[in-house]
Amino acid sequence: MCILTHAGFFIKNNKDTNELDRENISYVLTSTSHLLLKDEPLSMIPYQQARFDQIFLDPSHNLSQWFQNRESSTSPFAIAHGKLFFEYVEKEPKLNRVFNEFMASDARLVISTVIENCKGVFEGLKSLVDLGGGTGKVAKSVANAFPEINCSVLDLPHVVEGCEGSKNVSYVGGDMFKFIPPAEVILLESILHDWSDDYCIKILKKCKEAIPDLIDDACHRTGDFNLCAASLRTDPHIRTADIKGLTCIMMEMCLDKAKGISSQIERIIKQATDRGFKECLEICLKEFGLAIDNHLPYAIKQLDSVDYVDATYSLMGVDNSAETCENQFTDPSVFTSPLTDVDAKFLNLTLVTGDLLSLLK
Ligand SMILES: C[S@@+](CC[C@H](N)C(=O)[O-])C[C@H]1O[C@@H](n2cnc3c(N)ncnc32)[C@H](O)[C@@H]1O
Structure with a gap:
């Protein structure tokens, strides 16, 4: 004791x-x-029993042999039993059952903690693939806690055989090295540790292919892909945003930029001595003030109310503000615009925002 x-x-x-x-x-x-009590809801008995099964203990006698002649295609398990683990399990129904229960008991404990402490990771998601998700303990827990997420479990055919799905859980039997069903998020719970670095890279590339890149897709349909994608990827909210959400993010960015430009104009006015030059800048300040106080907040409000036509008109008002400001300085022999660069960049941003908005119509 x-x-x-x-x-x-x-x-x-x-x-x-x-x-x-x-x-x-x-x-x-x-x-x-x-956790070692059999009536404990998060009991780890299957996990511990499997760990001490001879089939899992034998490979430990081959560790030094594997370590000395290490090849990525083999493992201590393959040296002990003649096959890689997942190939071996496929032909051994009893071991398949024991292993799946063993993983499920571990997964139950892990996912209950994750759901309790990391809710934010799942909030707002609509689809998730639990990659190598075994018999679906993790996916079922996520699906119960977040009914709006459609969860798919991808695992080898012999693992998911006979597993029953539910309203928002489905099973796909397949090989993750060949195909992963598309989803917003791919969950890898206790997966990568089973594979060498080369295989991990293959798995992660397949995951990337499976996650549709909404930003790439939407930004390719705007007039300036680079500006659109680079601006959006800096925002933390893009993860769960749809096209309307992306447009809203861009409008907020325009608002922030307009405020920045407005402060810049105020600073230049303070230092300016020429009266005519000051007057031009005051027109700019008024135009950007209109964008900040009227056009952009109204465009955001109309976007939210799904009135895309009105939102488009308001956004055109914003384009107009930047152009009107720049037009004050059309004759370079009189004044050179100190805002040409910022005006052009701002105008591009609002045009890209308009392009995104037009995808919604
Ligand atoms: C260590 S278990 C993890 C199971 C589950 N994610 C969990 O945490 O309980 C690894 C899982 O990957 C699955 N797996 C192995 N190779 C696979 C492949 N090529 N395609 C899909 N699943 C595979 C196994 O069948 C097994 O269920």
Whole structure:
């Protein structure tokens, strides 16, 4: 009991009792050893039993042989049993069942903690693939906690055979190196550790192919792909945004930029001495003020109310502001515009925003 207490399986109830006074010593389970009770909802018994099964212990005798002649195509398991683990399991239905239960008991514990502490990761998602998701413990827990997410479990055919889906859980039998169903998010729980770096890169490339890139797609349909994609990718909210969301993000960016330009104009006015030059800048300030106080907030409001026609008109008002400002300086022999660059960049941003908005109509 001393050793087990020291290892964290038990806590001595009365710490001051002398070790030799056995009748008065009692012990209670710790939160770790609770996981070894069979009635515990998060019981880890299948996990521990499988770990000590001979089939999993044998490879440890081949570690040094594997380490000395390491090839990425083999493993201590393959040296001990003649086949890579997942090929071996396919032909051994009993081991297949034991292994799936073993993984499920581990996954149950992990995902309950993830859902409790990392809700934000899942909020707002509509689709998820649990890659190598075994019999679906993780996907089912996610689907229960977030009913609006459609979860697919992709695993080898012999693993998902006989698994029953539900309203928002489905099973796909297949090989992740060949095809991963499209989804907003691919979940990899206890997957990459099974594979060498080369295989991990293959898996991650397949994941990337499976995640549709809305920004790429939408921005290719605007007049300036680079500006559109580079601007959007800096925003943390793009992860869950649809085209309307992306347009809103761009409008907010235009608003921020307009405010920045407005402050810049104020600074230039303060330093300017020429009256005519100041007057031109004051027109610019008024135009950007209109964009900040009227056109952009109204465009955002109309976008939110799904009135895309009105939102487009308001955005045209914003384009107009930048152009009107720049037009004050058309005759370079009189004044050179200090805002040509910022005006042009701002105008491009509003034009790209308009292009995104037009995708919604
Ligand atoms: C370590 S288990 C993890 C299971 C599950 N994600 C969990 O955490 O409980 C690895 C899983 O990857 C699956 N797997 C192995 N090779 C695969 C492949 N080529 N395609 C799809 N799944 C595969 C296995 O069948 C197994 O279910």
